[in-house]
Amino acid sequence: MPQPPPDLLVPAPALRDLFAHLNQVSGTGYECDHRFTLTTAFLRDRTLQLGDTLAWLGANGAGCDCEVIFNVAQRWGESVGYEPLDDDELDDDDMEPIDRADSPSPPRSKPWWRFW
Numbered sequence: 443m444p445q446p447p448p449d450l451l452v453p454a455p456a457l458r459d460l461f462a463h464l465n466q467v468s469g470t471g472y473e474c475d476h477r478f479t480l481t482t483a484f485l486r487d488r489t490l491q492l493g494d495t496l497a498w499l500g501a502n503g504a505g506c507d508c509e510v511i512f513n514v515a516q517r518w519g520e521s522v523g524y525e526p527l528d529d530d531e532l533d534d535d536d537m538e539p540i541d542r543a544d545s546p547s548p549p550r551s552k553p554w555w556r557f558w
């Protein structure tokens with residue numbers, strides 16, 4: 443089990459919830475405004491450290507809400523118990539090869555008498 447970031451300022455479950463929250467909102471078609479609008483609202487709601495946490499996110503590669511998902515969740519998600527939905531899981535393994543009982547096509551020999 444990977445360790446949560448040692449310098450994290452909020453409880454690991456709070457960070458996990460933040461990832462999940464941002465991921466869920468972005469899945470509804472929300473377009474990032476290149477700021478920490480959602481992150482700020484989330485931290486305020488929970489009365490968590492605001493300025494220092496944003497600075498921590500910045501230090502970990504995020505300059506806005508979507509980059510929290512792209513960069514921080516990518517890096518630290520697993521260590522705080524966040525499991526992103528895996529799109530790839532939806533469409534594999536159910537492509538059973540159909541057993542066509544095709545007999546191998548007979549060799550097409552040119553009828554020698556036609557073009558001779």
Ligand SMILES: [Zn+2]
Pocket residue numbers: 474475476477506507508509
């Ligand atoms: Zn963004």
